[in-house]
Amino acid sequence: MDTLSRQQRHDNMAAIKGRDTKPEMIVRKYLWRCGFRYRVNSPRLPGHPDIVLRKYRTCIFVNGCFWHGHEGCRYYVVPKTHTDFWIKKVARNKERDRREQQQLARMGWHCITVWECELKKNKRERTLSSLAYTLNRIYLKDRTVTYQSPEEETGLCMAAEPEVED
Known part of the structure; x- marks a missing residue:
């Protein structure tokens, strides 16, 4: 049973923002x-990504754990009222997210999802530094092209192995 009246619940749900949320900011x-x-x-x-870095051909989606059904997260709990509605709604959101990210990948874009729970104070710095590291790796990978002759490819030794002399 909902503890709020229909009007109070409506007002609460209408106040939820779809952009410029605290995790996004x-x-x-x-x-x-x-x-x-x-x-x-x-x-x-597709999907109007929250953040688009054109130079890196990368889209970042900052997802709320509840609205996007973050499995195994303590912030994703199915409400006790209108359970069928919420299960279907979250399933539709997850399917839409998957479909949009597949479209972006086919267009040559990298997609990164940052979950709301990963931005809580105790995990925030690690999550954000990991994001910056990933973006730099994407940039270097897309921009760096190394050319090797077939002889060089077959003659490579592992760093820990001594070279064998004939």
């Missing part, structure tokens, strides 16, 4: 401080 401020430049909620891409 945490990620955006961190990226800006680190020198990453981005666009917000790009209407040209």
Whole structure:
């Protein structure tokens, strides 16, 4: 049984924002401080990603654990009222997220999902530094092309092995 009246519940649900949420702002401020430049909620891409870094061909989705059904997270709990509705709604959200990320991947975009629970104070710094590391690795991987002759490819030794002389 819901403890709020229908009007109170309606007002609560209507107040929930779809953009510029606190978790989004945490990620955006961190990226800006680190020198990453981005666009917000790009209407040209499937799913209107929360953050788009064109230089890195990367889209970042900052997902709320409840709304996107973060499995195994303590913040994703199915409400006790209207259970069938909420299970179906979250399942639709998850399917939509999967479909949009597949479309972006086919278009050549990298997709990163940052969960709300990973931005809580005790995990925030590790999550954000991991995000910056991943973006730098994506940039280096996409920009770095090494050419090796077939002789070089077959003649490589592991760093821990001494070279064998004939």
